[in-house]
Amino acid sequence: MTRVRGLKCRECGRLYPAEALHVCDECFGPLEVDYDYDAVRAVVSREKIAAGPRSIWRYRDLLPLDDDRVVDLGTGFTPLVRADNLARVLGLRELYLKNDSVNPSYSFKDRPVAIASSKALQFGFDTLACASTGNLACSVAAHAARAGVRACVFIPADLEQGKILGAAIYEPTLIAVDGNYDDVNRLCSEIADQYGWAFVNINLRPYYSEGSKTLAFEVAEQLGWRAPDHVVAPIASGSLFTKLWKGFNELRLVGLIDSPAPRMSAAQPLGCAPVYVAYRDGARDVRPVRPDTIAKSLAIGNPADGYYCLRIIAESGGGCAAASDAEIIEGIKLLARTEGIFTETAGGVTIACLKKLVEAGTIHPDEVTVAYITGNGLKTQEAVAGHIAQPIRIAPTLDAFEAAFRERELALA
Amino acid sequence: MPVTVRIPAPLRRLTDGQREVLVEAPTVAACLERLAEAYPGLKERICEADGSVRRFVNIYVRGEDIRFSQGLDTPLHDGDDVSIVPAASGG
Numbered sequence: 001m002t003r004v005r006g007l008k009c010r011e012c013g014r015l016y017p018a019e020a021l022h023v024c025d026e027c028f029g030p031l032e033v034d035y036d037y038d039a040v041r042a043v044v045s046r047e048k049i050a051a052g053p054r055s056i057w058r059y060r061d062l063l064p065l066d067d068d069r070v071v072d073l074g075t076g077f078t079p080l081v082r083a084d085n086l087a088r089v090l091g092l093r094e095l096y097l098k099n100d101s102v103n104p105s106y107s108f109k110d111r112p113v114a115i116a117s118s119k120a121l122q123f124g125f126d127t128l129a130c131a132s133t134g135n136l137a138c139s140v141a142a143h144a145a146r147a148g149v150r151a152c153v154f155i156p157a158d159l160e161q162g163k164i165l166g167a168a169i170y171e172p173t174l175i176a177v178d179g180n181y182d183d184v185n186r187l188c189s190e191i192a193d194q195y196g197w198a199f200v201n202i203n204l205r206p207y208y209s210e211g212s213k214t215l216a217f218e219v220a221e222q223l224g225w226r227a228p229d230h231v232v233a234p235i236a237s238g239s240l241f242t243k244l245w246k247g248f249n250e251l252r253l254v255g256l257i258d259s260p261a262p263r264m265s266a267a268q269p270l271g272c273a274p275v276y277v278a279y280r281d282g283a284r285d286v287r288p289v290r291p292d293t294i295a296k297s298l299a300i301g302n303p304a305d306g307y308y309c310l311r312i313i314a315e316s317g318g319g320c321a322a323a324s325d326a327e328i329i330e331g332i333k334l335l336a337r338t339e340g341i342f343t344e345t346a347g348g349v350t351i352a353c354l355k356k357l358v359e360a361g362t363i364h365p366d367e368v369t370v371a372y373i374t375g376n377g378l379k380t381q382e383a384v385a386g387h388i389a390q391p392i393r394i395a396p397t398l399d400a401f402e403a404a405f406r407e408r409e410l411a412l413a
Numbered sequence: 414m415p416v417t418v419r420i421p422a423p424l425r426r427l428t429d430g431q432r433e434v435l436v437e438a439p440t441v442a443a444c445l446e447r448l449a450e451a452y453p454g455l456k457e458r459i460c461e462a463d464g465s466v467r468r469f470v471n472i473y474v475r476g477e478d479i480r481f482s483q484g485l486d487t488p489l490h491d492g493d494d495v496s497i498v499p500a501a502s503g504g
Contacts, residue, residue, distance in 0.1 A: 011469070023423050023499045028458055028469045030500075179476075186473060189498045193422040193432070285468065288480050302478065304500045307468060 003043070004064045007206050008034035010308075018064070020123050020198070022205045030304065031206045033064045041254045046225060049256075056111055056214040062250060063115060063214075064207050070118040071147045073104035075111055076214055080222040080370070085338040086351075090358050096228070096370045097335075098219055101343055105142040106166065106376035107135035108240065112211035113200055117143040119207040120198035127152060127197040131188035133181050133236065133297050134163030135375055140200055141170035152197065154184050159296060162379040180291055182301050201239075212240045216247025219370055220257055227251070227259045229367035230318070232354045234267045234346050234374060235275050236298040238305030241266055244372075245312045262370075265318040265362060266309060267353030269293035269328060269345075275306045279313060279320040286310060294325045294383045295345040297375060319362035323352035329387050331355070332377065342377030350374070416444065416493040423499065427455045436495075441472060442485040444495060459497060469500045 007016040011029030022031055044061045052058030056076035079099045087095035100108035113136065117128055127150040130140045137153035144151030151172030155163070156179060168174050177184045192199040200208045220227055227248045235241050241264065248261040268276045271293025278286045286306035291299035303309070313320055323331065328345055331352035336342050343351070354371050357363045377384070392408060394400040415435050420428050428434055434451070438444035442464075449456035459470050464485070466472060472479045473496040479487045489495070 023421075023469075025423055026458075028423070028467055028499050030469065182478070183476060186471070186476070186496065186498050189421070190419065190496065288478055290481070302471065302500065304469075 002066070003036055003039045003061065004066065005034045005036050007031040020119075020125075020203050022203050033206050033210055035062075035064075035250075037250075037253055044254050044256065046221075046256060049221065056114060056211065056218075059214050059217045062217065062247075062254070064210050065115065065118055065122075067122060069121055071114060071121065071143050073110060073114065073142060073146055075103055075114050077218060078102055080219060081339065081341070083339050083371075086335065089334070089338055090355055091365055092358060092363070092369055093366050094368045096219075096223075096368075097339065097341060098215060098370055098372045099341055100215070100372065100374050101341065101347065101376035105135070105138040106379060107139065107344075108212070108215060108372070108374045109135045109139040110142075111214050112208040112239075113139040113143050115211035116198070116200035116204045116208035117147055119204055120200070121147060121149070123198070125196075125198035126150060127195075129153060129188070129192070129195075129197040129199045130201050131181070131185040131199070132167075132201075133299060134159045134167070134379065135297060136201065137167040137172075137174070138163060138170075138379075141167045141172035141174075144172060145170040154188050154191075156180050156184055156296075156299075160380045160382050162381055163296075166379060180301065181299055182288070182291075185300075201237075209239045209243055212243035213247035213250065215240070215372060216244045217251065220248065220251050223368070223370075225257050227257055228262045228370040230265065230363050230369045231262045231372070232265045232267055232350055232357060232363070232369065233372040234298055234350050234353075235303065235306075235309055236300045236346070238275065238303045238309040240372075240374070242305045242308045242312060245316065261316060263318040263367075264312050264316040265353075265357050266313055266320045267350045268320070268322045269295035269298050269349050270322040270324045271295070272299045272301060273322040274301065274303060275309050276320045276322040278306070278310055284310075293328075294380075295328055295349050296380070297344060297346040298349060319357055319360070321353035321356040321360070321362075323349050323356070327352040329384055332384055333387070335373070336377070341373060343373045344375040344377050344380040345383045346375050347373045347377070348383070415491065416489045416495055418444065418448065418495045419497065421497055421499060424455060424458055424497070427458070428452050438489055440485065440489060441474065441479055441487045441495065444489060445485070471498045471500050472496070473498065 009024035272291035331348035
């Protein structure tokens with residue numbers, strides 16, 4: 001069933017066949033998958049989705065895959081957790097956390113990579129590759145291992161250990177570049193041109209980005225087939241943010257939900273906040289910055305989808321906030337302390353900005369709010385290591401325990 | 414001041430398939446003018462009608478985004494490399 005008409009330039013509308021293309025020949029704009037929504041509407045239903053697998057593949061009718069050859073690690077259908085403790089601290093009535101820290105390679109990246117790697121196989125590529133701030137490299141390496149193909153993943157050399165190990169373990173070729181992510185990305189664009197590899201976030205980007213829509217689909221289904229009133233999500237390249245918006249709007253377009261798309265608010269680290277700065281200054285365009293933040297997952301100084309994110313924030317009636325390094329660490333700790341979820345720095349940014357947006361009145365106390373937790377705390381341990389209590393070390397005697405415990409009780413009092 | 418300009422794959426059909434071309438120019442703006450003269454159609458893909466660089470195009474001189482230097486007025490020196498890269502990031 002041909003639900004996918006082809007690719008379409010987001011800027012000038014020019015049409016292309018559904019091949020491994022990502023850039024418009026005419027205007028250099030980004031290409032996007034172009035669906036025949038009438039064809040989708042004809043085949044999709046809540047019942048059919050509910051009967052599908054408990055993974056992203058239940059939403060296959062809304063994804064650009066046309067055969068059964070998929071690379072499946074069991075991604076998605078992650079918990080949507082009602083966060084009453086955190087809600088009480090922040091002054092919200094109904095807050096949910098979409099916990100993507102528990103995906104197969106421990107971040108939301110498994111969603112776009114599942115789609116991109118499946119398409120790569122369909123197109124006949126023999127090598128998966130990416131430019132990554134860390135989580136993408138882990139996911140691509142994992143999917144390549146599962147698919148039995150080669151992987152070559154590129155990261156900035158100064159990434160956290162958890163991300164380096166979390167990619168290397170699957171035995172890709174792991175290239176650590178002396179530079180920041182924007183340097184890595186530029187280099188990979190040049191390599192992609194020459195090597196004929198499937199760079200999931202470069203030449204397969206139109207397909208890759210579609211995977212993130214499943215984060216909107218799942219939240220809507222888990223809320224009982226409605227969109228939340230307000231969404232808070234982090235912005236690195238802006239791809240996730242734009243695809244969340246697309247996902248909620250598609251559900252409405254194909255008749256799966258009646259509610260309007262949510263207000264979309266964005267979270268960035270202060271040390272890399274090109275979209276936040278443009279939003280704050282009322283600027284039309286996003287100017288690149290040089291990143292300097294502990295939130296390395298979000299350290300993209302030149303976000304390709306930054307401009308679209310600005311427009312979505314305006315169109316949806318949302319806002320934007322930015323968090324300092326100290327606020328990010330406190331955000332990680334606040335989430336762990338109140339809801340028992342350990343997120344990485346990107347999640348700390350999201351929680352810190354959620355708090356700011358509530359304090360600023362951008363998020364109303366009565367709005368049904370969903371915050372997206374995009375990655376796992378074990379990936380960025382260095383960020384919190386110096387800011388949490390050390391274990392209490394004792395000799396193996398009851399006396400030693402009692403003395404230590406009494407001392408701790410006194411200290412806490 | 415000959416500089417090496419790296420041409421991205423989608424634009425090579427306009428440079429007779431060449432992935433690198435040598436250009437003599439003192440600034441990025443002048444470099445684009447030279448390219449426009451030698452390869453019709455190339456500049457229109459990179460720049461808007463008013464001469465500013467299109468939003469989806471990144472130009473780097475020695476690996477540095479020209480927006481961090483002097484934009485189109487960024488000076489070029491002997492042996493510099495200029496990369497033209499469509500904006501497609503995220504990872």
